[in-house]
Amino acid sequence: MGTRRVYVIGTCDTKAAELAYACDRVRAAGADPVLVDVSTGDASQPADVAAAEITASHPDGADAVLGSKDRGEAVTRMAEALTHWLCARVDIGAVLGLGGSGNTALVTQAMRALPVGVPKLMVSTVASGQVTQYVGATDLGMVYSVTDVAGLNAISRRVIGNAAHAAAGMAKNTIPEASGDLPGVGITMFGVTTTCVEHLRKELAGKVEPYVFHATGTGGASMEKLADSGLVTGLLDVTATEIADHLVGGVMPCSADRYGVVARTCIPWVGSVGAVDMVNFAGRETVPDKFSDRQLLVHNPQITLMRTTPSENAQIARFLTERLNRCDGPVTLFLPLGGVSAVDAPGMPFHDPEADDALFTTIRDTFKPGPRRHLIELPLHINDPAFASAMADEFLRMLP
Structure with a gap:
């Protein structure tokens, strides 16, 4: 240079x-x-x-x-x-x-x-x-x-x-490249998908270097900025809660360009629909009055979660598939039919089979499979170890 x-x-x-x-x-x-x-x-x-x-x-x-x-x-x-x-x-x-x-x-x-x-x-x-x-x-x-x-x-x-x-x-003074660096992989995580990401990190140990991003709006944008800059080899986009905030009005929204980098760069992408069962607000008092009759969960004094409805989940599904359908690179979307977050499981506060079914059905109806674009449904919860293993195996298969 x-x-x-x-x-x-x-x-x-x-x-x-x-x-x-x-x-x-x-x-x-x-x-x-x-x-x-x-x-x-x-x-x-x-x-x-x-x-x-x-x-x-x-x-x-x-x-x-x-x-x-x-x-x-x-x-x-x-x-x-x-x-x-x-x-x-x-x-x-x-x-x-x-x-x-x-x-x-x-x-x-x-x-x-x-x-x-x-x-x-x-x-x-x-x-x-x-x-x-x-x-x-x-x-x-x-x-x-x-x-x-x-x-x-x-x-x-x-x-x-x-x-x-x-x-x-x-x-x-330029930064020298480290000779032993493994390929970098971006992973999105939220508190309610942490177990899945921890399993992924174990599965990928010694094969790639995981860069974990908190899916807070800025976190997803930061991961995609690295992808646009050519600093990650691929994405394990487990958590999609930023879409819910973008569409419904939460405090951790993505931009309309979320997933656009996957189409621009054609890097390997394996993802899921983690934490789309919730819209994020700050303290309980900040939840808009129009949502006063909705199911709320006070996560802590600073964070209040609102359960998404069937119609909102259908919107989320269309937002996701519309963008993934533009991608010519290797793309695989995993659906965890047993629940999309730690609080979306039998006996947990956000367990809502009707809302989840709206999400999965809309994805099935709008996702366009192709030679390099796949949809995989598993009868597992997103935090089941077997779900993370399947995602890891698929991602490693895609790598050059």
Whole structure:
């Protein structure tokens, strides 16, 4: 690989001095900076990459960005253009962004599109608050600017300088591959599917390296980000509760793109319908009034579960099969006919054969088998050891 450069990104119409200082510190630390301007106004100093070059990367052309009279809309389109431009670079050693709320939203959108493992740092005035919308499911570091990014002073020079040195260090020092690493496999787990996942880990010991993700919305997104980044060999997607929250209104939803990575990458996928018997809310008092007559289970003071209905389970089934039917790679969906979670079993609070039957019947009716797409039904509970063994055997069969 050639020189790995540090891309310093910001708006040269309002943050020119701070950006220039960051480039100076990157250079002093021994790395090669590239100043990228994403201004939607007139820049006060030239950059290595002018805003005009970035806007030209917008799918609808530069006029889509510069022709907008609304600043918010222009910033949104500049973010789209930067995303396309940045993802086309082949010499990124690190990305360093500086700015307030607007530029933070702009630059981090492009950062999130980069693969996991590419160093990303954002010095921001909003880094001390809620940052989920900026970080998403990727390895993006945020540094609180302490003072506003509005001129250089004793504090801002120290904070920006530290971030610049960190970015330079990451660009100059790559992580060596470990010779003994096993193929990485993403696995989704929830408390009520833990037993299944523990059995899977035992079955796969010494064959693959499991990366377990808590299916909390962000967990599933993080796993799929690794798959998009080429950092996992396949997925054992045991737990699908994020779909229930997405469709019904829980607090741990997936996005509409859940399972999209399986179609994009064609990596081996073996999955099930773990924990779709529940929608997740916070404390009991947070459950919406419209669900007051529903079956609820207080898991702990912070988590309340709501049993899904037959109609909701049919919706969940269609969401899942619609996405799996788009996949051309090896896909196998397992149905545990004995129950989908620890609390969905005879004598347990969420045992509901009618709701489960709606789920399984809709999957049978809408899943499209193919040469590499299979549906396997087993008369087992999802946490039965034999169910995990069957999933593990199928996954190992798929591996190259």
